[in-house]
Amino acid sequence: MTTTILTLVGSLRGDSHNRQIAEAAAAVAPGDVSIVTYDDLTSLPFYNEDIDVPGAVPAAAEKFRAAVAEADAVLLVSPEYNGTIPAVLKNAIDWASRPYGESSISAKPAAVIGSSMSPYGAVRAHDDARRSLGVAGASVLEDAQLSVGTSMDRFAEIHPKDDAELVEQITAILNALSGAAKEPAAA
Template identity: 55%
Template sequence: MSVRILALVGSLRAGSHNRQLAEAAVKLAPEGVEVELFEGLADVPFYNEDIDVEGGAPATALRLREAAAASDAVLLFSPEYNGTMPAVLKNAIDWLSRPYGAGALVGKPVAVVGTAFGQYGGVWAQDDARKSVGIAGAVVAEEIKLSIPGSLTRFAETHPVDDAEVAEQLTTVLSSLVAVATTKAA
């Protein structure tokens, strides 16, 4: 069975360590697993019910919804901005939560991981993201966690895929999320 995981990165910065972590997930995906790194979150307008109308929703938001609907699971990569998740990630969750009760996240396994400069690796942001996707109807994989502290120093010279400890932890995250997705599908 092939498993598709949609990766959403909460940082728009070109050199983002969370983006690098997502890139590592793409490379480390086990055989039979495809991790799709969604491009274009910066182009999705802020959620507004006035523009989320049948036949009139923005193309970028529809593309996000289609990618999520076509996936078997979603993996969020969240930095921590002022103690919470970035607006771009919250906005993606808002778009994916609609239409209410039938959004692309309803019943979808979701895990949240990330890295941040602080000593806790962004756990507050990740906890907020888990809360938000749970309210949006996702099946939150609470047991799947990876918070990597000290991102600015840890990844200053090393890409996460080349950090043996991070690569091993990320591989475990992917395997665990695949197990949740295949159990749900069975």
């Protein structure tokens, strides 16, 4: 059985190290894991309960919720902006968390990875993202963490998919997400 992991990248810059880390995840995914990167986060309007009503939900939000619902697990790949999660990822979590009681992310295995140019590797953003995912109802894998520091130096001359240590860490996280997605839901 193939596990589909929906990947959400918090950096909108086309050649960002976090986008490259998402590319690395797709390149090294085990044979029973399919990585689907959602590349349309910029189409999501800011979450607003006034437009999140039957018959008025924006098409972009419906499309995004369907992608989350169809996935077996979710992987956020996040930089750190001003000490926290990028707005585009927070907005995506907000849309996935609704409607209350029917959330597309509810009980879905989730993990957060990524990098920043600071030596701390976006740890604060990753902590905030895991907290937000958990409050939204996702089943956050607390042991599946990867925060890569000093990305400007580490990836100055190589793509993340060519970094053996990183590939090993990403593969372990993908396997953890796949394993969690295959576990029967808790009764």
